[in-house]
Amino acid sequence: MSLYGKIGTAPLYNQQTLNSHEAQNKMINTSDFLRYNRPMAMDEVGILGQTKIKTARVLIVGAGGLGCPVALYLAASGVGTLGLVDFDTIEIHNLHRQILYHEKDVNRYKTTVATERLKTCNENITIHTHNEKLTAENTVSILSNYDYIVDGSDNFSTRYLVNDSCVDLGKTLIYGSILGFDGQLAVFNHHGSKDLRAVFPEAPDPKRVPNCSLNGVLGTFTGIIGTMMAHETLKVILNLPHLHNELLLIDTKNWVLTKLQF
Numbered sequence: 001m002s003l004y005g006k007i008g009t010a011p012l013y014n015q016q017t018l019n020s021h022e023a024q025n026k027m028i029n030t031s032d033f034l035r036y037n038r039p040m041a042m043d044e045v046g047i048l049g050q051t052k053i054k055t056a057r058v059l060i061v062g063a064g065g066l067g068c069p070v071a072l073y074l075a076a077s078g079v080g081t082l083g084l085v086d087f088d089t090i091e092i093h094n095l096h097r098q099i100l101y102h103e104k105d106v107n108r109y110k111t112t113v114a115t116e117r118l119k120t121c122n123e124n125i126t127i128h129t130h131n132e133k134l135t136a137e138n139t140v141s142i143l144s145n146y147d148y149i150v151d152g153s154d155n156f157s158t159r160y161l162v163n164d165s166c167v168d169l170g171k172t173l174i175y176g177s178i179l180g181f182d183g184q185l186a187v188f189n190h191h192g193s194k195d196l197r198a199v200f201p202e203a204p205d206p207k208r209v210p211n212c213s214l215n216g217v218l219g220t221f222t223g224i225i226g227t228m229m230a231h232e233t234l235k236v237i238l239n240l241p242h243l244h245n246e247l248l249l250i251d252t253k254n255w256v257l258t259k260l261q262f
Contacts, residue, residue, distance in 0.1 A: 026055050031124070036078055049238045050078065056237045059083035059146035061134065061162055063110040065097040065217065066152030066176055069226030070233070072100065075118045075125055077234060082118070083146055085130040086110045097219035134158055139165045150174045150233055152226065156203040163188065163196040172236060176229040180215055181253035183225040187236060187243045194245055199262050221252055 028040075028047050032054065039045045056079050060067050063086035074082060090098070090105045090113060100117045101110070111129040118127055130142055143149055143165050151162050151173060159175075166173040172190040177183065188195045228250075235242045249258040 026051065028054070032078070039077070044240055045238060052237050052239075053078050053234065054080045056148065057081040057083070057146045058148045058150060058233060058237075059085065059143060060150045060152060061085050061158065062152035062154060063098075063100070063114045064088075064094065064152065064154060065219070065222030066178070066226040066229060067150075068098045068100045068114070069223050070150055070152055070230045071114060071118060072121060073227060073230035074233060075122045075127075077230075078122065079125065079237075081126045081128070081146075083128045083130060083142070084111045084114055085132070085134060085142065086114075087131055087133040097217065097222045099219075099223065134161060136161065140169065143171055144169055146171070148172045148174065148233060148236060150176075150229055152176060152229065159196065160203045167195050174229055174233050174236065176225050178217060178221055178225050180217070181221065181251060183221070183228075183250040183252065185225065185228055185232060185243065185248040185250065186246065187232060190236060190242075190244070194262065198245075199247055224252060225250065 028051055032050065033040070036050050040047060040050050058074055058079050058081070060071050060074075060082065063071065063084050067084070067086070071082060071084065086109075088110055089107055090101045090110055092103075092106055095101055095103065098110075100114045105113045109131055111131045115127050115129055118125075128145075132138065134142070139161055143162070149162060149166055149171050151159055153159055153162065159177075163173060165171075166189050170189070173188040173195070175184070175186045175188055175196065186196075186199070187193065232242055245262055247260045247262060249260065251257070
C-alpha cells in the first residue's frame with residue numbers, strides 16, 4: 001500500500017522510514033505498470049518517462065472550463081502531485097463546460113469538489129488545494145512549490161501576475177486561452193524561452209476585452225483547449241518537442257491552426 005493511502009494524507013513515520021517510502025514512491029511499481037503500460041509502451045515515454053510524470057509537481061491555476069480537463073487528464077496520466085488554485089464556488093451556468101462538477105455541487109467550492117472527483121480518478125496521486133485568490137502577496141509562495149504551472153485562469157490580471165511570478169521563480173508556464181471559437185496555446189519561460197510579455201507586453205484594459213460571460217462559449221471548446229494544454233504539459237515533462245517561442249492559434253469554427261513564432 002502507498003505511504004499516502006488516501007490522497008494528501010500520511011500516517012506518522014520516523015524520518016528514516018519516510019525517506020525510504022518517498023524513494024520507493026518515485027519508482028515505477030507493479031500497480032503503475034498495470035495502469036500505465038499503454039503510454040509506457042511508447043518509445044517516447046517508457047519507464048523513465050512515466051517516472052518523470054510520477055515525480056512531477058504541477059499547479060493548475062483556475063478550476064474552471066480549462067482547468068477541469070487539464071486536471072482530469074493529468075491526474076489520469078499519473079502526475080504525482082497536482083495543485084489546484086481557485087477561490088470560486090460552483091454555479092449552475094458552469095456545468096455545461098466545467099466537467100468535474102454536477103448539479104448537486106452548486107454553491108460548493110470548486111477546489112473541494114474537484115479534489116473529490118480527482119480522488120476517484122486516481123487515488124495514488126497527491127492533491128493540494130489552494131482555496132484562495134492569487135495576489136501579489138501569496139502567488140510566489142504558492143508557485144514555488146511546483147515545477148510546472150498551467151494557467152487556466154479567466155482574467156488578465158491573474159495571467160500577468162502568474163507569468164511575472166514564473167519569470168521571477170524560473171518556473172515553466174503552460175498557457176491557454178479561449179474566446180468564442182478561437183483559442184491560443186503556448187509554453188513560456190521554459191529552457192530559455194520567452195514569457196507572455198514577449199507576445200503581449202501589457203495587459204489590456206479589462207473594460208475593453210470581451211469575455212465568456214458576454215460572448216458565450218461552447219462547452220466542448222474548453223475541453224479541446226484544456227486537453228491540448230494537458231497534452232503540452234506532459235510533453236514538457238517528458239522533454240519531448242513542444243511549443244518553443246511559438247504561439248499556436250486554434251480556429252475551431254473552420255479548423256485552422258496557425259503557429260506564430262516570436
